């Protein structure tokens with residue numbers, strides 16, 4: 401960073417501080433990960449300065465010879481990795497990818513059936529604060545009260561009653577697998593498009609450790625920075641029939657220029673995802689989640705849906721008398737970074753946030769395995785139980801830091 405140190409010591413110092421924060425804390429944020437250094441190099445590369453509009457071979461600026469090659473590499477690797485008929489690697493984020501999907505085949509005002517936000521859905525699935533809800537007429541399905549699993553019967557009933565043009569399968573906080581085949585049958589029966597948003601789970605899908613939505617869906621989007629480990633961006637996969645519509649919905653529909661440095665990082669992660677090392681991390685992510693869930697359940701925590709089948713563990717703290725926001729702060733004070741989250745039951749109590757969402761992707765990426773999960777569960781539990789005791793919290797933070805330092809992110 402010698403140039404940055406000279407030009408802007410303030411920003412350089414903050415980057416240094418952030419590096420040490422990451423090395424010395426445990427990242428349990430389900431929506432984060434540690435990217436390989438090669439991803440950082442691609443992201444920080446000269447391609448950041450290239451302006452592109454359009455697609456390889458059909459650009460609106462000259463000088464795109466290598467940018468074209470990069471994008472073509474990302475396209476061919478991504479298609480192969482996910483066995484997709486068509487891919488668009490230009491979306492800046494998951495939300496821009498989702499917007500492009502909606503606008504590719506729908507008209508403003510069309511009806512979309514998606515997962516209810518307090519039950520696990522995402523802002524871009526029609527939250528009232530999101531522009532998506534101002535453009536389309538969203539209705540929502542929920543999880544079953546008892547099992548906290550998606551209620552596919554309710555999905556069918558709503559689909560038959562409201563005849564949506566599109567059904568969205570995908571969630572931000574849902575620790576279970578989604579039955580895309582069931583969703584596809586329902587979508588077909590009401591002539592709706594099926595769109596899977598696999599933002600959180602793309603890395604697990606790429607490694608083939610959980611089922612892929614791609615064979616069953618018209619559209620699939622994902623973000624490259626969660627389990628996928630590839631830096632911040634979005635991607636769309638679709639059936640060949642919709643390829644042209646998707647491409648023009650991304651550019652010029654929803655975006656102008658795309659970021660070639662980010663497309664380069666996407667190309668890199670699509671290559672790395674085929675290597676055993678990536679597959680091992682994803683396998684470890686899954687087994688660490690099950691272990692963490694089991695340990696917390698043994699300590700008396702109530703897990704939403706009773707467990708996990710992906711990288712997420714959603715803990716309902718209400719029964720223990722803790723509040724999600726307070727828990728997030730207490731955990732942060734000891735170097736355990738996670739986020740407060742609504743749990744399905746909160747849907748009936750507006751404003752309540754009773755949960756904490758834990759993810760095992762980042763700790764698995766830095767090499768933690770089964771041995772570390774009981775320790776992490778113990779640290780979480782002791783911090784929450786002793787949240788008023790400064791001395792105990794101090795000791796826990798030293799333990800958490802010692803554990804983190806044993807597994808350097810960037811050794």
Ligand SMILES: *Cc1c(COP(=O)(O)O)cnc(C)c1O
Pocket residue numbers: 431493494495496521522524570571572573597599600623633634
């Ligand atoms: C994280 C997430 C997104 C990501 O959107 P960004 O615009 O990249 O923040 C989209 N959909 C779902 C379901 C997500 O969980």
